[in-house]
Amino acid sequence: MIKIYRKTATIKAEQFDGSDEMVKKYNITPPMPLDPDYTIQTLEGPLILGVGDWIATGVNGEHWPIVDNVFKQTYAELPGLHY
Known part of the structure; x- marks a missing residue:
């Protein structure tokens, strides 16, 4: 039987702008x-x-890219939580 699941972990994410700062x-x-x-x-x-694209950072500090349209369809910002 197929069950439906949702992600429960939160991530940190930053939109990549191509800057040297983000590259480093x-x-x-x-x-x-x-x-x-x-x-x-x-x-x-x-x-x-x-x-x-967005750079996601997971609970263990790992990074992965997410294209903008997929990110916007998958994630919602948690208000008041910024780093």
């Missing part, structure tokens, strides 16, 4: 001549990260 903060590999994409290290290995 999240150890992002910037675009190179032969590889024009930003990449971020995740538990599953390096993943492509675009400007405007």
